[in-house]
Amino acid sequence: MDDAQAQQTNPLFGIIPKEFFTPLASPNRLVYWDCLCRLFQAMSAQLSFGIEREILVDELQFYFEQNQAAEFEEDDINGMDSRKKANEMLRLLEKYGWLEVETDKSYVQRVNFYDYAVKVMKTLLEISDGRKVEYQGYIYTIYSLVRTNTDHPAVVLQQIRDNTDMLITGLKNLNSNIKHYIDELTKHKTVAEIMNALFNDYITNIVDKAYHRLLTSDNVSKFRPEIIERLEAHGHSSRYIAKTSEELAAIREIPVGQAEELVYQTLHEIVEAFRNMDDILAEINRKNTQYQRAAVNRAKFLLAGTEDVRGQMKEILLYIGEQMEERQLDLNGIYEIEYLDNLVRLFGSSFIDEKSFYSPIEGKKEFHPQELTEVMPDVELRQEKLRKMTEKMQRILSPKRIERFVEEQLGDREKIYASELPMETMDDFIRLIYVRLYGSRKKMRYRIEKAEGANKISGEFDFPDFAIIKR
Incomplete structure (x- = not known):
């Protein structure tokens, strides 16, 4: 398909030159981008995007004289002095369709960005600066x-x-x-x-x-x-x-x-x-x-000890992840699953107990009645189980429990800081995380505001401080 057919099927290529994006896709893209930004900034300060060519040459010459200026890949251009580099840059940007040069009645050359180049530059600058399209308002x-x-x-x-x-x-x-x-x-x-x-x-x-x-x-x-x-x-x-x-x-x-x-x-x-x-x-x-649940669960996962089954599984998974990263494995390939089989040997085992669904065949037996003995429950064992169950329920950090904890810490005050909360154990640190997460909910009786300054260190824990304010 030739250029004329491409313009008919897609009007975009009838507006933007075919080599327009060549500068930003070339090995010299850093030099081109720095120069485009400087030219766009210089022209944006004017009432129009047109500006005398000599002024832009001076601007680019000043850039190329700086130590932090990016270098061209071509040795013949790097061998030029700063002013020749500036003129060469303007010539190349005009060639690729970014700039147009006009001569006014006074025989002064003025440089303008094409209208489509202005739109592209604004979009690229928004991406470069990290500005996002907001829906507020x-x-x-x-x-x-x-x-x-x-x-x-x-x-x-x-x-x-x-x-x-x-x-x-x-x-x-x-x-x-x-x-x-x-x-x-x-x-x-x-x-x-x-x-x-x-x-x-x-x-x-x-x-x-x-x-x-x-x-x-x-x-x-x-x-x-x-x-x-x-x-x-x-x-x-x-x-x-x-x-x-x-x-x-x-x-x-x-x-x-x-x-x-x-x-x-x-x-x-x-x-x-x-x-x-x-x-x-x-x-x-x-x-x-x-996201918030995944972040908390991943933090809990990394905080798990190695004594229980969860901690041991964590160590196995972390080891597999390290080996994958070290050997640059891609588990999308089926053949690489065999590598994991050799890396971690897993086997299954099963046995029959009183909780099994399978009932073994014991054959026909003669029934012999036996006297039933009354077994009195162990009061101490029952109390111990109730105590453990109560402790487990108390460790569940529901919104109401967190809200009650915050109200106790606030007391008669209108505001406290997270660094003032008790921070002695890992449970205290996890509770702090839930205080911060639940604080963004509308129906809670407190709200959260970010505190200025460096992170606070309380005991062994380092975290960004924030204010807890009574609603």
């Missing part, structure tokens, strides 16, 4: 727009549709980010790494920034009924449909009949998007619970 904007009485209903309808798209995109990103944290959890090999990922990373970047607001101020369910009700009312209003269709037809320069179909279609898509939003919200809640 979109739901309230949509709610305000549907309640607005305006003389331009077509413009408002398009804004509602655009904000709905961004809301859905933000929720999908939040869902994807939680899945990313779940996938990354298996890479943490120590309890400290897991706790750092849970408290300093996940709680800060996901729960506090997004998930908590999803359940409180930006709760979709709080605004959704009225949004759907008003949009459906617009769909049944002939006056609204007629006025919106006329305005949309004028904006897009299409027949009124076609514009009317677009209005009905847009209203239907927005309403259906809000009705189907429960699926993705349920998925977000499920993955949030899954």
Whole structure:
């Protein structure tokens, strides 16, 4: 397929040159990216993206004179002085379709980014800076727009549709980010790494920034009924449909009949998007619970001792994992299962006891009645079993038990810090984890706020401190 056919089948390649991404896919991608960032920053400071070529040459020359400047792979370019490198970089970026050079009436060359290059640069910078599409504020904007009485209903309808798209995109990103944290959890090999990922990373970047607001101020369910009700009312209003269709037809320069179909279609898509939003919200809640449970269970797994069966199984699994990593094994291949058979020898054993389902055949025996003796229960043994059962029940860290513990620690105070809680045993440390996790729930009688400063060390445990505040 030649270039002309490619442009007809896909308009994208009629806009972006075929060598556009060559700089960022070449061995010199670090040099190109640094220069593109500097040029984009210099042009963004102007009223337009056009700027004199000599100013950009000076900017790139200053970059190449720095010790931390990236080097070209080609020796012939590295042998140039800084100013020649700057001119060569501008020539290459113009060749690959990133920049266009114009000569004004004063015979001064001005350099501009192409419009498509500006969009690509903004997207790449967002990815590079780690900025994520947030959904905060979109739901309230949509709610305000549907309640607005305006003389331009077509413009408002398009804004509602655009904000709905961004809301859905933000929720999908939040869902994807939680899945990313779940996938990354298996890479943490120590309890400290897991706790750092849970408290300093996940709680800060996901729960506090997004998930908590999803359940409180930006709760979709709080605004959704009225949004759907008003949009459906617009769909049944002939006056609204007629006025919106006329305005949309004028904006897009299409027949009124076609514009009317677009209005009905847009209203239907927005309403259906809000009705189907429960699926993705349920998925977000499920993955949030899954991540926190997985983090706590993995921490418990690594904290298990080697005396009991669980600890011994932990050591076996850790050993297998180390051997897999050392030999770079891929267990997707069936042939490699034989390696594990030789690495850990497992065998099964079975025997018949009173709990077995199988009843052995003993043959026919003659019945001889015997006198039944009354056996009095051992009171001490019963009390010992009750005591052990009570202790086991007390160790179950339910939300109510954690809430009662926090209330006892708070007493008459409105706020305490986690570093003030008793921290002498491993059970105390696990209870601290549940205090932090349950604190993000809406119905608890306390809430959590991140404390500034370094991690606190209490006994043998190192953890990021946080404030516990009475609701």
